[in-house]
Amino acid sequence: MTTQAAAIRGTVTTRVPAADLERVTADLAQAPGTRLADMFASDGATTVLRLVWARESGYLVTETEIEGGQYPALSDIAPAAFVEECEIYEQFGIRPATGKPLNRLMLPPHAGPDFPRLGHAPAQPPQEVHAPHTVGGQAFEFPFGPVRQVGVESLYYGLVTSGEEVVDVYLFTWHKHRGVEWRLRGTTPREAMFFAERAEGLSAVAVGWAFAAAAEAALGVAPPPAADRTRAVALELERLYNHAAATAALCQATGLTVGQSAAEIALEQLLRVNAAAFGHRYLFGVIEPGGTRRAPDVAVLRRGLPAAYGELRRAADALLRTNSFVDRLEACGILTAEHARRLGLVGPVARATGLAVDARRDGPYAAHPVTVVTGDGGDVFSRFQVMLGEAAESVRLIGEFLDAGTAAEHIALPEKGNGEPGAGSGLGWAESSRGEALAWVALDEDGRITRARLRPGSVRNWRGFDDACRSQNVFTDIPIIEASFWLTAAGLAR
């Protein structure tokens, strides 16, 4: 394997010839402490396939030029890659060599050869296979969605059941595919930021930070440390409100209305703290490539956060003493550490199985280490406990970052005529409330995006949802499991 290692911000990028790809992937998939974090393609003079691996020492990106429209069946080696293989086939027309069926995933049924894609349409359209495993025995399917309960996103489930038990569940998210990656082409990082934040609005800070960091890596620049700490404050506030919202959703799913109300009081107070401290309830508009546009109002944050968090803590304490609630969560939606490893799961879903995966290791977190909260049950209750532990840790971290100093400042990005950006590419990451969010950006000589890859945490974890629903659960468990994952359809569909 020829290595041209370009180490930027802890990321190593390596060219891997197509002939070596299978062996290299197998080696990496088996290496301890190594996880497949993403896989995506880009079209230019050739089609390039990139795999992003998370290791103890940082990220490794392998780049392989694909010819002849085929590459080795990587999902046989790393099952985590199956969803990406489907997406890559729809968008770029290249496929794994084994010829196994690939599902239609991102694009709607009417997407013919002329439908806009990031690359080329496949020679043969993808199939309507529902899941990468077979369902046997007596079962019937019924469709649910995309229009579902009130106040939740549009999402289609195919539920396969033999009566009450969940035999299988598969998802279609193409109803919400807005073509964000397609739309970012030709824009500058600053222009693209507005859309990157809105790819998964409930992770606006995380996805926005991952995107901004990718653009900064591509340009070879880094934000000032105080701005980086501002980003971290916003990220931890985002984690807090999401965990409060997930708590409310868990109560709603279990029919505990008083608990839901208590969690919603906490959620509303947290959102008001966000608005008072950063000018937006959902923290939009804080981050921009090069740094931050806003800094927190420190006095307001120090005054408001303890009360809001206290509200969440008291609601959680009452919930943990409510047996009818806890009974409903225990042994529900179990995932094992083996599932999490095999499928490349991230966030509280992975940590609740015992895997200590967390992207908060560098940047501002290097000087303020995070105590990673893990569980061991892998069930809904474990995930709930992990979220509560993380919320406490977030409050502590915010205090530390405020003590160390925050600022609204950004460096000027190198612009044509103003510096020499050159063409470049870079990887960015941030730990959203639902798991590691990644972004990869390639810029041309004018500093405009030729390829933007956005991979919110939801993209990884929806992959584990059907496994979690299948482990001896019934229909009424599905909303509970969904609340404990707390993903979004927007983040998967983009």
Added chain:
Amino acid sequence: MPLWFARGLRRGVVTTRYPARPDDSAAWLPTPPAFRSRRLTRDLVDRMVAACPGTALSRRDDTLVFDVGACTSCGRCAEAAPEAVASSGEFELAATSRSVLIKEIPIRGDEP
């Protein structure tokens, strides 16, 4: 359950009186801009239009056309022209016709 009942009573009522009475929390909400007509020049307006990431701002001769419906209150126009932009403070923006959300602001800064 008695635990929750007692808790609820102790917590008290947090419900807003809005719309019967104003709600203080509205003071923290981001709101669309209001423009200082006499400070607007064609040049400044063109810079604001370029800064707007959506379709809320455009210029027609000496008029700034502001589509409140398209505005996300992101603040980029205010960053591009701080002397010409204030916060409107308005969050009650619902309208029964789309055209009522399109406002025209005269560009007076170029006047002698």
Added chain:
Amino acid sequence: MTPSLDEAEAARRLRDTIAAQFGRSLHIRTLDTGSCAVCEQEIRLLSAPHYDLHRLGFFFTPAPRHADLLLVTGPMVRAFDVAARKTYEAMPGPKVVVATGACALGGVYPKDPFVHGDVGQVLPVDVWIPGCPPSPLALLHGLGVAVGRLAEKTPGLTFIADGGQG
């Protein structure tokens, strides 16, 4: 641009009809046509203790058959428009469509092969609520306007800050 006399008269008659029909009890069905998920979170908070839409006679219903008002978010992704029309057509008249959020009003995504760009391209919208996202207070105001219980403010706002109306 002020509405024409015909438009203003039609709007007034619509409001009076709705106010008479819906009185103080309104059932709301939500519809996500491709949002980023934040608008939905604000809508969910309408039934939370701080806002409690029930005290105003507003209720959520999952069944379009029982709904009076369709609260729509998102830029109308083309792949969703059949589901959008089916939901709208399943609602018996009289019914009101409220487009909420900058995406639904056409401010975020331009019309392109993926999205229509605004909800009005596919559904007949009666009330528009700006914001990104519209906060629960803004939503309550919009719902009040939709049933004719609250006055609209935007016709009288100029967004000019030279010492006149803000």
